[in-house]
Amino acid sequence: MLKNISIKLKEVNFIALTGIIIISILLLTNFVKVLKYSYFELIDADKYINLSNNVEYFIPNDNQYTEINQIADNSAIKFEKNNSKNIYFPENVQKVWLKLKLQDKQASTDNIMYIDCEFIENIQFYMPTTDGKYVKEKPNEYFIFPYINLPENIDFNRDIYINSTWDSNVFNLLLAKDSNFYIIQNLLACFYIGNLGVLLGMLIMNMILFFSSKDKKYLFHSLFTGSLLSLLYCLSGMQKLILGFNSNNRLIALGAMAASTWVLFIYSYLDIKNNMPVLNKFFKLSILFLVLSLYISEIIPDGFTYNILYLHMIIVGLYILISIYSYFKFGMGSIYYLVGIFILFTGFIIYILGSYGLLEWNIFAFSICYPAASIETLLFTIGIIKQIKHEKEVNNKLQLEVITDKLTNIxxxxxxxxxxxxxxxxxxxxxxxxxxxxxxxxxxxxxxxxxxxxxxxxxxxxxxxxxxxxxxxxxxxxxxxxxxxxxxxxxxxxxxxxxxxxxxxxxxxxxxxxxxxxxxxxxxxxxxxxxxxxxxxxxxxxxxxxxxxxxxxxxxxxxxxxxxxxxx
CATH class of the missing domain: 3.30.70.270 (Reverse transcriptase/Diguanylate cyclase domain)
Known part of the structure; x- marks a missing residue:
């Protein structure tokens, strides 16, 4: 019976490793295609034009200047030029007016203006027309990025105005031909779905390995992979497309869930209870904080959720340091796990720094966390398989020593x-x-x-x-x-x-x-x-x-x- 289970487990592990290699190749190919057709074409002025550094902005006080007729052509209002490559304002900014002027050669009747952020809500475009009026346009949200089609009778001699309730998001205002816009949206959708599919596949694979081996490491890694899948599902804008809403608070809550399940996995994977008992209290307190933040992030103001995010990053950073220390000091864990964590953490750091305006916000910054998460789950799974295999080999060796005569080797x-x-x-x-x-x-x-x-x-x-x-x-x-x-x-x-x-x-x-x-x-x-x-x-x-x-x-x-x- 035990021999049959062992053989089945070896077959499952072989299939898992084969599947991981195939998925890795497909994932890398997909990512290269997305970079080729999106990032490198995005900076091509003939196809994609970043209008962010041509934008001027005005931050009104409280409920002042809520209507377009109070803003348009009002010489008393002083707009300041945005000198950054991206559009970003601090957390205390609640509302903002943007304006820009297009040149005739920059637009034609088939051009699309869009915003490369999934979380921008309550935004209106006011497009000047040749009849002297402003047409209010609400962005179409049936794609990942909200967009509008420029009207046929747009007046290029007057300013376009954009009104938004600010939610501490960084974004770019971009202009593209409709064919190029649809290409990049479809490629991004395929890219997101592909990476989410990898995470779902790893979730299923880890659950199969758990039921085959009864090893809790696979169970905790399944929980972490599932929470990471939910986080990226929300982050990708798929939730907005399917369910019709997205929110920063929910993103923070899902981040707390991902951090909680990751800490649980680390606790089991490194066997902190036995190997580093001095950290037991710290582990319990960090889990308690992460679980509480999971609930309160849905009800507290947006500004405070970012403070929680900082604390999440500190806790995750500390556990990464613990992982590195335990690997090099005690030989616990595996190099696959360390490389995976480094890639995942780097991907999310780039995303967070970009979303706070500390790095340039572009397609690389907002998409790098997806392949980082996929690669991390692949490496984690390989690492767990190899670690459990090593542990079984050690246990088998110890059991063999117990039942073997040392002198005669029988x-x-x-x-x-x-x-x-x-x-x-x-x-x-x-x-x-x-x-x-x-x-x-x-x-x-x-x-x-x-x-x-x-x-x-x-x-x-x-x-x-x-x-x-x-x-x-x-x-x-x-x-x-x-x-x-x-x-x-x-x-x-x-x-x-x-x-x-x-x-x-x-x-x-x-x-x-x-x-x-x-x-x-x-x-x-x-x-x-x-x-x-x-x-x-x-x-x-x-x-x-x-x-x-x-x-x-x-x-x-x-x-x-x-x-x-x-x-x-």
Whole structure:
């Protein structure tokens, strides 16, 4: 049963690793295509034009200047020029007016103006028309980025005005031909769906591995992958497309959930409870904070959620330092895990710094966290598989050491009593033949007394090796104690056992031992009767060995069932 489970688990691990390699290749190919058709074309002025540094802005006080007729062509209002490549304002800005003027060569009837941010809401465009009016346009949100089609009768001699309720988001105002806009939106959608699909695949794969191996590391990694999937689903704008809403507060809540499940995974993966018990209280407090922030982020003001985000980043950073320290100090975890965490953390740091205006906001900044998350889950899964495989190898090695005789490298008496006896009972249930050989080295005490215990140890080791070579694959050999060995021969009667025993006896007799030269063995044989218990069977084999010794040693004797009956 255990062997079958082990084989199935190895098959699952092989399939998992193969799937990971294929997904990695597809993911990398997709990302290169997105970069080729989006980022590099985005900076091509003939196809994509960034209007952000042509924008002027005005920040009104409270509820002043809420209508376009209060703003347009009002010489009393002083607009300031945006000198940055992106459009970004601090958290305390609640409302802002933007204006810009397009040149005739920059636009035509098939051009689209869009904003590269999924979280911009309550935004209106006021487009000047040739009849002297302003047409209010609400962005179309059926794509990832909100956009408007420029009206056919747009007046290029007047300013375009944009009114937005600010939510501390950075964005670019871009102009593109409709065909190019649809290409970039479709590619981004495929890119997001592809990465979310990778996370979903890793989630399913980790759950399969958990149910196969019952190892909690896979379970906690599944929880983390699921929460990361939810976070990126919200971040990508898919939630807005499917459910019709997006919010920064929900994003913070999902970030708290991802951080919580990641900390739980680290706690299990690095076995902090046993390896670093001094961190147990810190772990409990950090989990408590992350879980509380998961709930309160939905009800507190937006400004405060960013303070929570800072604390999340500090906690995550501390656990990354703990992971690095535990790997290099104690060898816990794996290099796959460290590389994965570094890639994931770097991807989200670039996204966060870009969203705060500290880095240039472009397609690389807002899309890098998706492949970072996918690569991280791939590497995490590989790391967990390899770590669990290593742990099993170590445990198997330790178990083998417990049941192996160190001197002769064959099984010991403990293995016989814990495992071989059960195998004998199984053979008995199947009504299969089974025989036992009990072997003893003749005059072994004289070897120790004459040549020393080192020579005696060498004799024991070489004798075990010779016996093993003479036995078949299905036969089981153990060192019973001292100079005595026991061999169990499944599916073998006393006649065939005698042939095997004679082969062993002659092989040892003809072997030249170092220092000692000649050694002989006496062997007792007993075929198990279906009605006798193990102890009676062993006693018959031991009696046969005694008879072999009495008959001058270096002989093979068989004790049949009727001989015991006659003696009794």
């Amino acid at each position: 099984y010991n008496r403990r293995y016989f009593e814990e495992t071989v006896v059960n195998k004998i009972l199984q053979l008995e249930k199947e009504k299969s033949l089974v025989s036992m050989l009990v072997l003893d080295i003749d005059h072994f005490k004289k070897v120790n007394d004459t040549y020393g215990h080192s020579a005696g140890d060498m004799v024991l080791s070489e004798t075990a090796m010779i016996i093993k070579q003479c036995l078949r694959k299905e036969d089981i050999l153990v060192r019973w104690g001292g100079e005595e060995f026991v061999a169990v021969l499944p599916f073998t009667d006393s006649k065939e056992s005698t042939t095997i025993a004679e082969t062993i006896r002659l092989s040892i007799e003809n072997h030249r031992f170092k220092f000692v030269n000649k050694i002989t063995v006496s062997i007792g044989i007993a075929e198990k009767d279906v009605v006798e218990d193990f102890h009676s069977w062993f006693r018959r084999a031991d009696n046969a060995l005694y008879n072999a010794k009495e008959n001058g040693r270096n002989t093979v004797c068989v004790c049949y069932t009727n001989e015991i009956k006659n003696n009794s």
